[in-house]
Amino acid sequence: MALDRITLTTFRNHAETWLEGASRFNLLIGENGAGKTNVLEALSLFAPGRGLRRAALPDMAGTQGSGAFAVSALLAFPDNSDPVRLGTAMDPARAGRRIVQVNAAQASAVTLAEWLAISWLTPAMDRLFMESAGERRRYMDRLAVALWPSHVRHASRYQAALRERNRLLTLDAEPEDRWLDAVEAQLAEAGANLVQGRARLVDRLRERLEALPDQPFARPALSHVPGGPLHAEALAEALARNRGRDRAAGRTLIGPHRDELDVSMAGKAIPAALCSTGEQKAMLIAITLAHAELAAGDRPSLLLLDEVAAHLDPLRRAALFDRLRERGAQVWLTGTELAPFADITGEAAVWRVKSGAIERI
Amino acid sequence: MSSQEIDTLSSALARLPGLGPRSARRAVLWLVKRRETALVQLLEALDSVREKLVECPSCGNVDTQTPCSICADPRRESRQLCVVEDVADLWALDRARLFAGRYHVLGGHLSALEGIRPEDLSIASLIDRVAAGGIDEVVLAMNATLEGQTTAHYIAERLEGYPIRITQLAHGLPVGGELDYLDEGTLAQALRARRPVG
Ligand SMILES: [Zn+2]
Numbered sequence: 001m002a003l004d005r006i007t008l009t010t011f012r013n014h015a016e017t018w019l020e021g022a023s024r025f026n027l028l029i030g031e032n033g034a035g036k037t038n039v040l041e042a043l044s045l046f047a048p049g050r051g052l053r054r055a056a057l058p059d060m061a062g063t064q065g066s067g068a069f070a071v072s073a074l075l076a077f078p079d080n081s082d083p084v085r086l087g088t089a090m091d092p093a094r095a096g097r098r099i100v101q102v103n104a105a106q107a108s109a110v111t112l113a114e115w116l117a118i119s120w121l122t123p124a125m126d127r128l129f130m131e132s133a134g135e136r137r138r139y140m141d142r143l144a145v146a147l148w149p150s151h152v153r154h155a156s157r158y159q160a161a162l163r164e165r166n167r168l169l170t171l172d173a174e175p176e177d178r179w180l181d182a183v184e185a186q187l188a189e190a191g192a193n194l195v196q197g198r199a200r201l202v203d204r205l206r207e208r209l210e211a212l213p214d215q216p217f218a219r220p221a222l223s224h225v226p227g228g229p230l231h232a233e234a235l236a237e238a239l240a241r242n243r244g245r246d247r248a249a250g251r252t253l254i255g256p257h258r259d260e261l262d263v264s265m266a267g268k269a270i271p272a273a274l275c276s277t278g279e280q281k282a283m284l285i286a287i288t289l290a291h292a293e294l295a296a297g298d299r300p301s302l303l304l305l306d307e308v309a310a311h312l313d314p315l316r317r318a319a320l321f322d323r324l325r326e327r328g329a330q331v332w333l334t335g336t337e338l339a340p341f342a343d344i345t346g347e348a349a350v351w352r353v354k355s356g357a358i359e360r361i
Numbered sequence: 362m363s364s365q366e367i368d369t370l371s372s373a374l375a376r377l378p379g380l381g382p383r384s385a386r387r388a389v390l391w392l393v394k395r396r397e398t399a400l401v402q403l404l405e406a407l408d409s410v411r412e413k414l415v416e417c418p419s420c421g422n423v424d425t426q427t428p429c430s431i432c433a434d435p436r437r438e439s440r441q442l443c444v445v446e447d448v449a450d451l452w453a454l455d456r457a458r459l460f461a462g463r464y465h466v467l468g469g470h471l472s473a474l475e476g477i478r479p480e481d482l483s484i485a486s487l488i489d490r491v492a493a494g495g496i497d498e499v500v501l502a503m504n505a506t507l508e509g510q511t512t513a514h515y516i517a518e519r520l521e522g523y524p525i526r527i528t529q530l531a532h533g534l535p536v537g538g539e540l541d542y543l544d545e546g547t548l549a550q551a552l553r554a555r556r557p558v559g
Binding site: 157160161163164165167168171175176178179181182183185186 | 471472473474478479507510511512513514515518519
């Protein structure tokens, strides 16, 4: 189901890796540095973008090879219609250029998203609730872009307009009000789109999360706290009103760049940052799953969960596996040991990964 | 390796928009091989541009006559004025005769970060043209970029109070899009569906 007959050719530490007989649950077991996450990264390249490490393509090419890499897989459909062969590679002649093929025909990376949806969670996200608010804003934007691609334009337009306004406010010669009016109009329009996108995202996630029980899997309660008015007109007015204050501060003090994503543990109402590592991980997983469902729509979907079992106690692990079973997505999990996956090994395809080589158990 | 002359020419060409050092060297070599043909033609063309081309004092267009052939054309609708950022935008709009009126070239767009202020653009002369009367409609045909739209908004405010209709190209233009890169069909559509500002 979903992806199978997967090949990795000179991809990071995998010289030539072949995975066949993939199942609903797929476990990659091995020491740190064995190359488990590399397999997930290779699979993440079947989505548009730079993959789960957001790495540059030349970094993904194996050291022993020609400087190029290739990844391919067969995508099967639940209705048993003809499977599709997906491939992606780096062109060694034009370093940094990604080639994508669908059934051996050249395609653009963007078209991959027409075939399947891929979501992932890696340990790099573990500190999300402890980090600065800016990290959580970026997180919201990334999730929103996966649902509404135009969100990325609003975000970059807003940033550019914000830089313009901040520059205007710090000019030695005070600029005429009309110039500020003009910049603020652009700022307010992009800002309203940006903040509304985030609000819509958090609403949709909350709808899904609220349907879940509080226990045993910690359930996150999300709220989006806007850093300014939600509507363009009101935001423009507020910006105009605040010129004096902002000029004194040397920067813009209201607007979506001051948004916050508040996360707390539902039921106990404890801020996520104060929860245990396991609870934080459980909440991150819950958000990832909720978002993956929203993003997948009716496409086949893939969930790549890197090192998620380690932080969870047995009860939560069991709850996670139950939840994954309810869903249609193909799941790829990594771990250093097989034991934490005891609940699902019976129904899983298990591979042992060692120094970039893979063996089916 | 190469002579001083070639280096000087390469470095001058490299600064042309869209060229860069690599293409410049290639162009120089190509010209050197055709010293008696293409190079001569290029020299003559450059010389004639230097001799004859002038900026129109009225609209900012570049032409061999002053006022430019557009400003001087009596068949042009003098009651409509289309404001653009650059001459390239004027040419894009005029290539397919999309607009029947006259133009006004600003010479850029407002940008606090690039240090381009209202007084660095031909805005005062635009106000003068409008204040002189005889104009019913000003079409703001700025690029859909942040700077273009900021400039359009600013000019609309400056033109407030004059008895004219101020319109703007219809969006549907790709965000970040520059007029110069749009095909004629898209441009025609943006112009046809122009809407009042404010
Ligand atoms: Zn003229």
